[in-house]
Every structure is written in C-alpha cells, then in structure tokens.
Amino acid sequence: MFTMTKNVVRNLLTKSATRLYPFDVREPFEGYRGRLDNRIEECIFCKTCQVKCPSQCITVDAKAGTWDCDPFACVYCAICVDHCPVHCLFMDNTHRKPSAERETIHLQGTPKKKKAPVTKAAPATDASPAAEAAPAQDAAPASPAPEGEAAPAPDAPEAPADAEK
Ligand code: SF4
Numbered sequence: 001m002f003t004m005t006k007n008v009v010r011n012l013l014t015k016s017a018t019r020l021y022p023f024d025v026r027e028p029f030e031g032y033r034g035r036l037d038n039r040i041e042e043c044i045f046c047k048t049c050q051v052k053c054p055s056q057c058i059t060v061d062a063k064a065g066t067w068d069c070d071p072f073a074c075v076y077c078a079i080c081v082d083h084c085p086v087h088c089l090f091m092d093n094t095h096r097k098p099s100a101e102r103e104t105i106h107l108q109g110t111p112k113k114k115k116a117p118v119t120k121a122a123p124a125t126d127a128s129p130a131a132e133a134a135p136a137q138d139a140a141p142a143s144p145a146p147e148g149e150a151a152p153a154p155d156a157p158e159a160p161a162d163a164e165k
C-alpha cells in the first residue's frame with residue numbers, strides 16, 4: 001500500500017512520458033526519411049534510380065522527360081537518393097498522408113537533346129592540307145634526283161680517263 005501510494009504521488013508530480021498527439025507533435029530526427037521528391041529540372045534522366053530501386057517503384061522515360069514513382073510501393077530505403085548522380089532526389093521530413101486512392105508521383109521535366117552527329121565535312125577540310133603536302137613530297141625527291149644523276153655523270157667519264165693515263 002505504501003509502495004503504490006508512493007508511485008501515484010510521483011506520477012502526479014512528474015511530466016507525462018507520452019505526448020498529447022496531435023496537439024503535441026515531436027520534431028523529426030535529423031536524417032529522417034520522409035516523403036520522396038525530385039527536383040525534376042535538375043534530373044538528367046539517367047535511370048540510375050530506376051535500376052537501383054529494390055521495390056521497382058520508379059519509372060524514368062528519358063525520351064519523354066518524365067519521372068514517375070509509386071509511393072505506395074516505396075519502402076523509403078533512400079537507395080535512389082544515395083545513387084542519384086546529380087543529387088536531385090531527396091527526402092524531406094514529412095510523412096506521406098493517408099489516402100483512400102492509389103496515387104502516383106508524376107513529374108514532367110525537359111528531356112535532354114541529343115548531340116548532332118558529326119558530319120563528313122570535317123574530314124573534307126583536312127584533305128586540303130594533305131593535298132598541299134602531297135605536291136611538297138613530290139617536289140622534294142624531284143629536285144635531288146637530277147642532282148644525284150648529275151653527280152655520277154661527270155665522275156664516270158673521269159674514272160676511265162684517269163685509268164688510261
Ligand atoms: S538517378 Fe537522379 S538524375 Fe538519374 S533519373 Fe533518377 S532522379 Fe534523375
């Protein structure tokens with residue numbers, strides 16, 4: 001009886017161990033994994049999040065520039081957030097609210113334009129210097145050739161002339 005009275009008095013004088021939710025809401029912890037969102041204007045549609053997601057709830061269409069997620073299939077593991085190369089995926093500290101309807105997150109971005117293919121005009125411009133180099137190579141052997149032929153020509157007649165003397 002004395003022990004029980006002691007506990008009753010102590011509980012009346014101390015603060016409650018629980019909170020009077022929803023009037024007293026606890027602040028979320030740091031690094032809390034809440035609602036998944038995407039800054040779609042920064043997304044490069046690389047599909048890394050779609051490939052890495054263990055519950056396969058993300059669908060990325062690079063051609064259309066869309067990013068879709070089924071929040072009811074998401075297990076809030078944050079693997080997609082950790083692997084996003086441009087860090088446009090993030091989780092805020094709010095809960096996803098209950099819903100009677102199955103909703104998906106659909107975000108429309110701007111698909112990246114493909115680079116124009118390289119035309120064959122570039123090699124054509126390189127041909128002109130090659131064409132200029134070709135005559136230069138032809139001209140080089142042309143000039144020493146007469147010199148090489150001219151040099152032995154005078155020596156040839158001289159050699160037999162000395163031999164006869
Ligand atoms: S990983 Fe990031 S950049 Fe790549 S498609 Fe997903 S949200 Fe976009």
Ligand code: SF4
Pocket residue numbers: 036052053054055056057058069073074075076077078079080081
């Ligand atoms: S948090 Fe996990 S389950 Fe949810 S979309 Fe990202 S990778 Fe998939």
